Every structure is written in structure tokens, then in C-alpha cells.
Amino acid sequence: MSKSVVRTSKFRHVHGSVGRKEECYDNVQCTSSAADSNLIAANEKYFAVPWQGGGGPFFVNQLDKPGKVDATPSLFQGHSGAVLDLDFSPFDSEVIASASEDSIIRVWNFKKYVDASTGLSLKEDVKEDDSAALRGHSKKVTLIRWHPVASNLLLSVSFDNTARVWDVNKGAEALNIADADEPMQHVSWNYIGSAYAATLKDKSIRIYDPRAGAMSARLEGHTGAKGARVCFLGRMDLLASVGFSRQSERQLFL
Known part of the structure; x- marks a missing residue:
């Protein structure tokens, strides 16, 4: 008897169930980017996803506000290329960093758009003036990770074969690790x-x-x-x- 070519898997017959519609976030137009990074970031209050469209928009929504997202929601607009990664600060729920194909990292503090009673309320797009730009990479930035202990430090990885640690408070590069020969x-x-x-x-x-x-x-x-x-x-x-x-x-x- 020939040996079966079907792989054995403990998960082969496991089936999930769709969540209740009132608990879901519908009409989320996440980008179709093939970047090898997370397509969603979340903390205890919000989730964020890169959004479809020109430039590099991304969308932030409160976790406690499920339902259908507007067809044209207010977005964070500050990049000239697609957003490839997002990461919320572990020290401040209303601070998020974005990395883009335009080689720039932006750090956004959207606390002023959060109402004490209604929560996050964007009447229009949040523009680049509301962000701090970190410049230094020469090619697209694919990954960003906040430091787990120091609230002002952010790690970034780029296709220029470098990893850099940024001092966000100063808006400047603190360390440059350039010994890798590939991204x-x-x-x-x-x-x-x-x-x-x-x-x-x-x-x-x-x-x-x-x-x-x-x-x-x-x-x-x-x-x-x-x-x-x-x-x-x-x-x-x-x-x-x-x-x-x-x-x-x-x-x-x-």
C-alpha cells in the first residue's frame, strides 16, 4: 500500500464560528500591501490599520465602537507612500508610530481628538502637522517597535539594511546598527x-x-x-x- 501524501494535521477538522455582527467591525478597507509586517495594531483602547488609497493613510478606531465603518472615514494622512507598519506606544494609549515606503517614520499623539465623554472623534483627516517625523533611513521602513522600558525609544528596520533606535523626544537617531547585509x-x-x-x-x-x-x-x-x-x-x-x-x-x- 502506498504511503498517504496527505499531511496529518491536528487542526484539519477544526472549524471556527463567525462572531455576532453587532460585535464586529465592518467595512474596514485595509490595504492589500504584501509587506511582511503586521496589518493591524491594537492596545487596550484602539485598533489601527493601514487604509486603502493614495499616499499612506491609516485608520484608528475605538475597540468599544463596533459596527460599520463609514465609507469615507477620517484618516491619519502624513505619508507619501504606503504605511507598512504601525505600533502603539505601551506607555500612552493615544500615541502611535507609523512606518512607510517613503522611508519616514511618524509619531502621532491624538490625545487632543479624544473627548472625555464620547471618546475619539475625528471631524476631518489628521495631517502630518500633528506628527513628529523621524528621518534618516534611505529606503522603505518595514518594521517599528517601541522600547519596552524607555518610553522615548523606538526601534525601526529598513530595506537600507540598517536597524535604528530613535529618541522620539529629540526627534533624532540615537543608535544605528548597520552590520546586516540584508533587510x-x-x-x-x-x-x-x-x-x-x-x-x-x-x-x-x-x-x-x-x-x-x-x-x-x-x-x-x-x-x-x-x-x-x-x-x-x-x-x-x-x-x-x-x-x-x-x-x-x-x-x-x-
Whole structure:
């Protein structure tokens, strides 16, 4: 008897159920960008998604306001290229950073648009004047991550093969890590922000000390052609990564 070519999966017969309509967010026109980054960011109050349309708009909505989104909602408009990543500050619910194909990072504080009784209320688009621009990358910025401990620090990754740490308060670059020979696919800070891990196209997982500006360790990662992701596991001295094998099998490494 020939061996079955059907892969065994514990999830093959698992089925989900659609949430109740009154609890869903309908008509969300998220961009169709193929960037290898998150297409949604969220905190305890809001979620944000890159929006379809010219330039680089993105949309912010309160979590406690489900329902159908207006066909032409008020958007955050500050980039000249598509928004590739978004990240809310862990220290201030009304601060969000955006990264774009235009090589610029913008930090937005929309607290003035939040009413004490009605919440976030945008009467018109939020323009670039309401943001602080971080300039320095020469190519598109694909990933941004706030520092877990220092409220003014933001990590960015670009197709110019650099990772940079920005002092948001000063609006200037604090550190530049330029020893990678290709763009990073994913990054994650450790619990105290003393190091970050990155996955690269060469199938490696690298750990960087940003203060030294160099790699401190290199691990063999997933062998598949698709991008991998990595995450430090809290206070433990452990990393978790997800990716694919050469046979396109899903993998979880610890």
C-alpha cells in the first residue's frame, strides 16, 4: 500500500464560528500591501490599520465602537507612500508610530481628538502637522517597535539594511546598527530592552546589543523560503520563532 501524501494535521477538522455582527467591525478597507509586517495594531483602547488609497493613510478606531465603518472615514494622512507598519506606544494609549515606503517614520499623539465623554472623534483627516517625523533611513521602513522600558525609544528596520533606535523626544537617531547585509524580516525586544532578536532572509536568527551596535549571537533558524518571526518569552532566557521547513511545513522553534 502506498504511503498517504496527505499531511496529518491536528487542526484539519477544526472549524471556527463567525462572531455576532453587532460585535464586529465592518467595512474596514485595509490595504492589500504584501509587506511582511503586521496589518493591524491594537492596545487596550484602539485598533489601527493601514487604509486603502493614495499616499499612506491609516485608520484608528475605538475597540468599544463596533459596527460599520463609514465609507469615507477620517484618516491619519502624513505619508507619501504606503504605511507598512504601525505600533502603539505601551506607555500612552493615544500615541502611535507609523512606518512607510517613503522611508519616514511618524509619531502621532491624538490625545487632543479624544473627548472625555464620547471618546475619539475625528471631524476631518489628521495631517502630518500633528506628527513628529523621524528621518534618516534611505529606503522603505518595514518594521517599528517601541522600547519596552524607555518610553522615548523606538526601534525601526529598513530595506537600507540598517536597524535604528530613535529618541522620539529629540526627534533624532540615537543608535544605528548597520552590520546586516540584508533587510531584517522581523524583530523583537527582550523583556528589559537590553537586546533585540531579528530574523533574516539567510535563515538566521540574530541577537543584537543596540548599545554596542553589533550582533552578539547568531542562531540557525527555519530553512523555508517564507519569512520567519521571533519573540522573546518574557523574563525567561528563551526565544520562540515560527517559520517553515524546506517542505513548507509549519515550524515552532524554542
